Amino acid sequence: MMIRTAALALLLVSTAPPALAQTSQAHTPLPAPTSLPRPLPPIPAPQDVDYPGTIGIRVDLTDLARKVIRTRQTIPVRPGPLVLQYPKFLPGNHADTGPIQLVSGLTVTGNGSRIEWVRDTVDPHAFHLDIPAGVETIDVDFEWLTQPDNSTWRVVMTDEIVNLQWEKALLYPAGYNHSRITFAPSVVLPEGWNYGVALDTVSREGSVATFAPISLEHLADSPMFAGRHYRRVEIDPRGEDVHLNLVGDTAAAIEITPEWTAKYENLVQQADRLFGARHFDRYEFLFGLTSRLGGIGLEHHRSSENTAAPNYFASATPAFGSRGLLPHEYVHSWNGKFRRPSDELVPNFNVPTQNSLMWVYEGQTEYWGDVLTARSGLGTLEEAVVNLAEIAGFYDQQPGRAWRALQDTTNHNLLGYRTSNPWPSWMRGTGDYYREAALIWLDADTLIREATNERKSLDDFAKAFYGVEDGVWEARPYTFEDVVEHLNAVHPYDWATFLRERLDAVGPDAEAPLDGLERAGWRLTYVDELTPVEKRMMGGWANDFQYSLGFTLAGGNRIAGVRWGSPAFEAGLGHGWELVAVGDRVASAEALRAAVTAAKGGSVPIRLVIKRGDAFRTVELPYHDGLRHPRLVRIEGTRDRLADIFAPRRR
Known part of the structure; x- marks a missing residue:
């Protein structure tokens, strides 16, 4: 009803x-x-x-x-x-x-x-x-x-x-x-x-x-987006129930082209085909094209709050994350709003919430958001693969798993709402129950596909779990046991153990959940040269030494994001030091890349002069593996299940 x-x-x-x-x-x-x-x-x-x-x-x-x-x-x-x-x-x-x-x-x-x-x-x-x-x-x-x-x-x-x-x-x-x-x-x-x-x-x-x-x-x-410059755009292929509500800093910012409108129509259509039901009477995307309003991406049952740069529609290739924002928040209408974790379904806004199923609420939404970005044409298959490589590389090299399980990161907002810290690789945090959990759902998807000879997939779970009670937009709670039961209905397996092993993995030998990539026909590797698409998507690649020396070179040659246990960490570097010189050259990202490349395969350490306040230090980093950036490469002779997953559905 x-x-x-x-x-x-x-x-x-x-x-x-x-x-x-x-x-x-x-x-x-x-x-x-x-x-x-x-x-x-x-x-x-x-x-x-x-x-x-x-x-x-x-x-x-x-x-x-x-x-x-x-x-x-x-x-x-x-x-x-x-x-x-x-x-x-x-x-x-x-x-x-x-x-x-x-x-x-x-x-x-x-x-x-x-x-x-x-x-x-x-x-x-x-x-x-x-x-x-x-x-x-x-x-x-x-x-x-x-x-x-x-x-x-x-x-x-x-x-x-x-x-x-x-x-x-x-x-x-x-x-x-x-x-x-x-x-x-x-x-x-x-x-x-x-x-x-x-x-x-x-x-x-x-x-x-x-x-x-x-x-x-x-x-x-x-919520409401109100504006001096406003436009409402119909994007529902089935009727008149889904709209883009555009507000902008200028009238030019909300000038949407037919090509962009078609992509958002595809998004709505692909979501219909994925879930098989709608849980709203109408849906209003609130989309601010602005550099002045605070950035946001926030889900609601019949709408979502979203912002992007003022030149979003004028740009040939806006940031992949911006293009994936609306698909992510749209998925939340099904996952998080209609089907809601039971400990999130509280009687009013002053009863404490619990977050034990954030790896479903946000993690599976992250997975489906990336899938729908590709299926709708908002992103390409190549971009989807590069995005997965970035995620896989980050968690492959994350030391924080040695002490903190993914399950515990679901408490992170309750510990301090999205607070920053200088050691994200060690602390772990909010992003983990989004992105690492998305790798777990890729693992589940490819397992089902392989075990059923491609007859079933996680799409079948989505339709059975979320695509019920068409038209109802009152919340329906779920528990861990409900998730396991519906996975078993798609493909019988010990899903409780599968999930708990990945959610609760902790210790020095705990590894990132990368099995789904290999089962999809891809393998994570590291390269020293990037393709044009990789450079565009990894916008800070020129200053990114995370997977080599273990830090990022921020503005003003400031050292940031030192990875726990990395060569930089072992040399005593921390957040906020300024890089003054690389060997005998004035510090720059270019000089640092050249030094890392020259040291590859050798034995001479990389010498850096750093400064904090009025104190200077010279450090020597015994690193010889060259520049490293994550990339997924095809495993010869295997089925390309990523291409299957990201392909648009015809019905």
Whole structure:
């Protein structure tokens, strides 16, 4: 059954409201702001009951100069204790990243009088109030102080574009599942602007757009890209349900050619053929062509937030990662949103999320995103192979597996949301449950193909696991056991052991999961010369000495990304040293490449002069294997299963 927004809203508001969950507590007036602190009542746990009434929310996006977003909410209430929560665990962030630090000016009134609030002393995302007798609705006003640069939080407002993420611009009553709280949203836009969003527009009067009532769960899953320069492009080969919503820094940035439109139509068609069902009433790609808005690639059930360079459509070959972004986020509609890990399916945005199945949620999405990039024509087979070579080379040379299993990296966001560190090769992190996990799914795909004489593949798993209940866009949870069961239905095998051996591998002898490459008819090797396509895709190749000396030469000849255990590491080099000289030559990437090449097969060490602050050192690196860059080469006489996997499906 197709669950559409209007029908959902009607269901929510027509249900007879039960007693307000929070009125079961005794009425205890809150202390005045000048009182000494005392224990506050506990925050009510979410219950699977309807919140009585509909919460109005109007978000004003017009203060572009100061980059301030203003919110007014009208919340039906009853007398007694009330806790309002600011979303903390944000979907797609897999961590407690709700930017409560940017909420200011919080003011609550009822019947024209101010109602004081007290912040919870344990959870700063919660605000306690006492609603006086006779007050049936309260007005809640506050500002979201968005940031002028990307140093801490990404930029979401520019003079040309606003990226509204509703969950960062609202409060909601504690004690209820977010699927049982109904919001009636509207926005105030800058004059002359238009927008893309997966909400149903009820009216547009001047600068005010009003949308159909919707649950908090789906409101938070329906971001908006609004812009001075906007275009909506139909890309659904089956009808009118999938669109590109383009916003740009300039009008020229959103000038899409018929060739690009055809590729995105192919993407939608190839996804239909892969999964065999859709789990949305419509899908809105929100695509910002901008250098001013903060970069993003974030999944939602019926839309996604994406950005690329302003010249994306004008470029002959935009970055492969940019071309693969929309396919990746589109796959999430099936994997992560419709089929969702059971420990990600929490009752509201302030219940902690767990990430134990990120290697499916993100890892298999990474795999299918790369596959659909090639099948749609957004990328070529050659580019797909080069991309796999980069991934394989990185994990083939990653020392961090000696102490940390891939499974543990799924906790990385909870340890500190995408925090940087100077030793990524040793620490491991977020990217591993994307890219290393993608190698595991390639391994599974090729195993099925080989064992069934090409009659079955991971495509069959995708259709059986994700391609059910066509039209339904309510989440369906899955567990590790569910994944194993569906793999066994495609091809009987000890899939539980197969997965756990790769996820839990740890120790000095643990190896990267490269079996799938060899089974696909390809072998990882290292070369000292690159093809034009490899140079284009490995954009920093000229400064990349990761697989030789063990570091990258960054701007200003600064040493960065020293690989743990590499020749550079063993010589005592760390992040931030400056390369001053290579032998008797002034430092440069060219001089360093020449020195590495000259030392190949010899016995004379490579001599470097380095500087940190006012201290200089001379180090000698006993390295003689030449320049090394990863490449996949065909294994003679084997079937090319990568060509099979990346080939477009005809039905």
